[in-house]
Amino acid sequence: MAKPFNIQSTSLRVRIFIAMIFLTVVSSVLIGMVTMYQFKKEARNYHQDRLIRKENAVNEHLNFILQTTDIPVTTENLPFIFKDKIFELSTIHNIQINIYDLKGTLLITSKGNFIVDKINNEVISPNILKIIETTSTKRFIDLRIIEGVTYRSAYNYIKDSQFKPLGIISMPVAEETSFYDSQVNNFLLLFSQIYLFIIILAIFLAFILSSYITKTIKLISDRIQKTNINRKNEKIKVENASYEIDTLINSYNQMVDKLEESADKLAQSEREFAWREMAKQVAHEIKNPLTPMKLTVQSLQRKFSTDDPKANEKIKDFCDTMVQQIDTMSAVASAFSNFASMPAQQNSKINVVKVVQLALDIFNEDFIQFTATEEEIIGIFDQSQIIRIINNLVKNAIEGIPNYEPFPRILVKVTKESQSVLITISDNGSGIPEDIKDKIFEPKFTTKTSGMGLGLAMIKNMIESYGGSIYFTSTPNKGTTFYVKLPITN
Numbered sequence: 001m002a003k004p005f006n007i008q009s010t011s012l013r014v015r016i017f018i019a020m021i022f023l024t025v026v027s028s029v030l031i032g033m034v035t036m037y038q039f040k041k042e043a044r045n046y047h048q049d050r051l052i053r054k055e056n057a058v059n060e061h062l063n064f065i066l067q068t069t070d071i072p073v074t075t076e077n078l079p080f081i082f083k084d085k086i087f088e089l090s091t092i093h094n095i096q097i098n099i100y101d102l103k104g105t106l107l108i109t110s111k112g113n114f115i116v117d118k119i120n121n122e123v124i125s126p127n128i129l130k131i132i133e134t135t136s137t138k139r140f141i142d143l144r145i146i147e148g149v150t151y152r153s154a155y156n157y158i159k160d161s162q163f164k165p166l167g168i169i170s171m172p173v174a175e176e177t178s179f180y181d182s183q184v185n186n187f188l189l190l191f192s193q194i195y196l197f198i199i200i201l202a203i204f205l206a207f208i209l210s211s212y213i214t215k216t217i218k219l220i221s222d223r224i225q226k227t228n229i230n231r232k233n234e235k236i237k238v239e240n241a242s243y244e245i246d247t248l249i250n251s252y253n254q255m256v257d258k259l260e261e262s263a264d265k266l267a268q269s270e271r272e273f274a275w276r277e278m279a280k281q282v283a284h285e286i287k288n289p290l291t292p293m294k295l296t297v298q299s300l301q302r303k304f305s306t307d308d309p310k311a312n313e314k315i316k317d318f319c320d321t322m323v324q325q326i327d328t329m330s331a332v333a334s335a336f337s338n339f340a341s342m343p344a345q346q347n348s349k350i351n352v353v354k355v356v357q358l359a360l361d362i363f364n365e366d367f368i369q370f371t372a373t374e375e376e377i378i379g380i381f382d383q384s385q386i387i388r389i390i391n392n393l394v395k396n397a398i399e400g401i402p403n404y405e406p407f408p409r410i411l412v413k414v415t416k417e418s419q420s421v422l423i424t425i426s427d428n429g430s431g432i433p434e435d436i437k438d439k440i441f442e443p444k445f446t447t448k449t450s451g452m453g454l455g456l457a458m459i460k461n462m463i464e465s466y467g468g469s470i471y472f473t474s475t476p477n478k479g480t481t482f483y484v485k486l487p488i489t490n
Contacts, residue, residue, distance in 0.1 A: 020206035021199070028195050035187065048152070051141065051173050054095050055154040058171060061089055062158065073160050075101050078167050079108040086110045098170040099158065104129050107167065124168060128155060132168065149174055216245050220252060293325045352377045352386065352421050352486075353414050359390035360412060365398060367407075372414040377421050379488040385462045392455045393425045393482050400429035400480060419488050420468075426481040432474040440472070 090110035098109045104124030139156035153172040157165040235253045401408045411426045474480040
């Protein structure tokens with residue numbers, strides 16, 4: 001029997017289902033992460049550009065004040081020049097303005113109108129002074145996060161008309177994130193709704209797709225498990241299959257063709273071997289009586305005399321011997337003929353219990369006992385074949401009990417099991433040795449000194465023709481029980 005190709009379609013369906021859900025979740029998480037990153041990047045760019053725009057506007061306004069002032073433009077005069085103007089600048093541009101000398105000391109601030117208390121505005125860090133001095137643009141934007149709030153401070157030089165540095169202007173701005181936080185929250189809400197819909201849709205599609213994929217694979221798996229060299233196997237036909245599934249189906253169908261071809265060759269080989277063995281057995285069985293027949297004829301030829309007063313007696317003995325050997329040869333030929341061409345079944349509705357009792361009536365042995373669990377078990381069988389089955393098994397049971405057994409016993413029992421009838425024939429004979437149990441139903445095998453060994457092979461064929469089965473259990477020196485199970489057709 002072909003080795004089954006085990007595919008756990010349920011596990012495969014679960015794996016496909018989980019894989020699709022996993023891909024959906026991962027892709028959704030990646031989309032969310034990229035979107036959040038884009039939001040934050042846009043927020044950073046917005047605040048940076050906003051600060052640059054304010055810085056440029058303040059610088060232009062500041063230069064205008066320096067060009068129009070009547071006070072000498074020096075570092076020491078910066079607090080006087082912007083004494084009144086710094087608040088105006090701060091209000092117009094909505095930003096805090098701090099003016100320092102070149103050493104980073106605060107000269108004047110608009111802090112009174114626009115307060116950012118979190119940052120120390122008294123002095124500029126030496127590191128920032130060094131960066132402003134060494135960079136080509138002479139400007140620097142400092143970024144700090146204080147108590148979860150991001151502050152950006154733009155630093156650049158205040159120059160006179162000759163582009164000589166007079167001081168440093170600082171413009172600190174606290175980033176306003178409420179708008180972007182609101183945008184992010186709205187996005188997350190919308191995304192979660194879309195994400196939930198996608199998950200439900202993905203689950204539905206994953207279930208359909210996994211079912212579609214595993215349905216064909218399960219069909220192939222079931223067919224492979226049912227593949228048997230002893231019967232004709234059905235090919236698989238699936239429309240609109242994928243390339244991979246179609247390749248697998250074609251491989252299976254080709255295997256079925258090759259298996260059928262191999263089965264035919266094997267069956268033919270087995271039949272030829274069986275008939276060769278049968279021919280050898282028939283030749284051997286026929287030769288057995290020929291030898292004594294030849295010796296008897298030769299002996300009569302040498303010793304026979306018409307003047308012998310016992311001539312008639314010798315002739316009678318000779319004839320008896322010849323008839324006996326001819327009967328043996330005839331029995332061999334009849335057994336072989338019966339096995340080679342079994343008559344067609346003549347099925348009819350019969351009471352199996354009554355037929356088994358009828359079959360036992362021909363035996364005179366008083367140690368044969370019969371029991372039945374029911375008085376009537378109706379089935380459709382050939383009555384003559386049922387009788388032949390019982391006769392053969394009971395006869396074998398009788399021959400299996402040795403002559404020295406003081407209490408021989410054979411029990412024939414008929415029981416009904418669901419939609420089957422079970423016939424058991426038990427004996428307390430010598431049993432069947434372990435080394436020959438596998439050969440019991442072979443057509444040419446026999447443990448007897450006479451006969452063809454075709455009885456069990458014939459009844460096995462009869463039983464299997466009904467879709468039934470025959471098997472046995474045996475213990476050496478304790479006995480053997482044969483079981484015949486036949487399906488009942490109501």
